[in-house]
Amino acid sequence: MSPPRSLARLQFHAGFTLDDAVGVVGYYARMGISHLYASPILRARRGSTHGYDVVDCNEVNPEIGGEEALRRLVASLREHGMGLIVDIVPNHMGVGSENAWWMDVLRHGRESRYANHFDIDWLAPDPLVRGRLLLPILGAGYDLTLREGHLRLGKRRGEWVLRLYDDYLPLSPETAAALADDAERTHDAKTDEGRARLHALIEKQHYRLAFWKLASDMVNYRRFFDINELAGLRIERTAVFEDTHRTLFRLYAEGLIDGVRCDHVDGLADPRRYCRQLRHRLDRLRTQRPAGAPRDGAYVVVEKILAEDETLRLDWRTDGTTGYEFMDQVSAVLHDEGGEAPLTDLWRRLTGDASDFATQAVNARRQILVDSFETELDRTARALFAAARADVATRDVSQSAIRRVLGELLVHFPVYRTYAGGAGRDAFDEAVFARAVEGALRTIRLEDADLLHLVAGWLGGEAPRSLPPGPVRRARERAIAVFQQATSPVAAKAVEDTAGYRYGRLLSRNEVGVDAARLAIPAETFHAHAAQRQATFPHNLLATATHDHKRGEDLRARLAVLSEVAERWVITVERWRTRHADLRQRADGRMAPSASDEVMLYQMLVGAWPLSLAPNDDDGIERFATRVAAWQRKALREAKRWTRWTSPNEPYEDACEDFLRAMLSGGAAEEIHAFAEYIATPGAANGLAQAVLRLTTPGVPDLYQGTDYWDFSLVDPDNRRPVDFLARSASLERDPSPVEALATWRDGAIKQGVIMRLLCARKGHPELFARGAYRPLEATGPAAGKVLAFVREHRGQKLVVAVGRHLAPWLAGSSAPAIPADRWQGTTLELPPGKWSSLLDIGKRDGGVVPLAELMGELPVAAWLSSK
Known part of the structure; x- marks a missing residue:
């Protein structure tokens, strides 16, 4: 198994x-x-x-x-x-009173058995923190929190503890033992004397309490990204x-x-x-x-x-x-590169921002370092400074200079991380550093250029193992490890959670693991990736939806159609922008929504519009608006332009939500619904193609909960809503053939049926899917460019798969994702010799040159299995 x-x-x-x-x-x-x-x-x-x-x-x-x-x-x-x-x-682990290891560290400090389980910098340079753990958990400044009585002594299970809001913190055994029975009264913060005693007691603990917003500047434990409640493990x-x-x-x-x-x-x-x-x-x-x-x-x-x-x-x-890389590849091959120029031009004209995605990512990295990762930057700079001081040849290098060049390296770092160790960097990581150094050289001070090259060498360009054992070697190895742990959270927060919410040329390409600068890839590139995967990681997971995705798999598939109908989309957006101008309002000194936020909102509305939602369904429109409003508020904060999680600009956010709701209740729902309907069927065809490619190319397909039906979910928590398994079981019991299900395609049974048939084929022929060689097939004829096909083969058994792509000219505005036979007129695909059976209930046939219409049977996808 x-x-x-x-x-x-x-x-x-x-x-x-x-x-x-x-x-x-x-x-x-x-x-x-x-x-x-x-x-x-x-x-x-x-x-x-x-x-x-x-x-x-x-x-x-x-x-x-x-x-x-x-x-x-x-x-x-x-x-x-x-x-x-x-x-x-x-x-990492979640921290707080529920974590016994963490509480033991708070109680005993560096003497705790678990003091080195967590990645804590006990030697932080701040004398107020050195030897203690900074806890950025206060809702306001320390003095105000103390004066307002949110910090107080109390008993828990017979032991003295420090009460904080509705939770508690342990006291060190020494300080707890010194407390008299009336300590709660003598340490009452309501009086000056009691407050002074309580403060003195808190100062003797193995932790220092701080306002939560100070975390990015002062925290001395490694966090998961910038989340204070998740502490890194060693x-x-x-x-x-x-x-x-x-x-x-x-x-x-x-x-x-x-x-x-x-x-x-x-x-x-x-x-x-x-x-x-x-x-x-x-x-x-x-x-x-x-x-x-x-x-x-x-x-x-x-x-x-x-x-x-x-x-x-x-x-x-x-x-x-x-499988995030597969999610990128299968999405890109379904996009049409012909839409790149008009979509890019629309974005630049309406927003006034000519920056490409790479520039947005660099700018986001620079902001993220200041907003969220000052502590991590300092920690890495200190590790590099220790490496410099350990070697007499570099003892005159200053920590400030190291910090400057390190920041620019992180800003221009092109991947999530490298994997240098004692042997230094391999060829790929060396190329990564070359790109980072090249970018940094364009933005650092001229006087720092030599130091930049020196730092790049310390970070694995020179193998630490080549140095004699001693402090220089240990310091270099430590610096490499700390740097490599810093690059991935910076990349994730900057690229996925900032630039991806700022750059809105086409949101179907703004996803985890996707480079939004690349709109589409040719079929040849997709085939090359599949063949490489079979050769290297044939059991790699294949995902098109995850608990972390920003948009549901079928939402992205529908938005991909905009790359095919870009000219029509441009005209539509320009008309909507003009028509809804009166709905914008000034908030916090700017118009809300901004042009970029408005353009992205239109994409989400047409992409996520439910297949069963009529524009005159007031209750349904209200439910949809509430879901989109939750996405919108999160997206605005992730973009970190006019508002952010740490400092919400509620007037701007509220004005954007007012715009959304006024638009949907003021007649715009009819037009948005009409455009969503126009791209719905080619979007469904894309969704079926995406599912078939996930289930048949080399790898192990992952079916995220609920996506056996159409998935138009938004970012979490919307993509974690309850799944109606009763409905899915009922439609599986009915089990219409995929061709029969075309008539009622909106209910999702067609997608479920295609997935089930291919999963059962994998069950019946596991070696073919797990080990089968992968070879592209070329269609011939006038519509050859609209089909992506390949054959899998293992010990004489073969599987041929064909999926339609770029089908908007045929399907846009149609009532179902069914392709009339005449669309494939003159286009053929050659099946290898043998007896063939359709896995999607089209029928049986012999090998040879076959008209595409006969292989597809009106479906936008086909899968045929040969007998051995």
């Missing part, structure tokens, strides 16, 4: 538990899924809806049912011949690795889980070492697994964002990535 044939991702939380999942196992088994794919299952913070804020690595989350519920789920899976893959979080330490993985290893040894998805692997000090260590430990446990649990190796994939020319390192011993 390993590696998986296919995964179905489920998000677990109090509203959807492991026992709830038992009820859908049968559905997924009928669909042909081989493994469920669970969000993190270890104990998370109370009320967590995602599970990435783990607070106890040694307990299955009781809010989702605990270990007994896990055993019930696995028993059901085994009855259906299925397995379980779980998401794990090696980079997973590179063996003790930490064992303590955090003990339960996961036990669950694997007992046959309850069959593999893992490693979250945010780029946050680790040494991803290669971690992945190899994980693989080694899982391999050693295989023989302990019980009968009925597969013993042929755990499935291990890592969440990794790859640049266009970057590949996952083979020596990590993983099965691949979680």
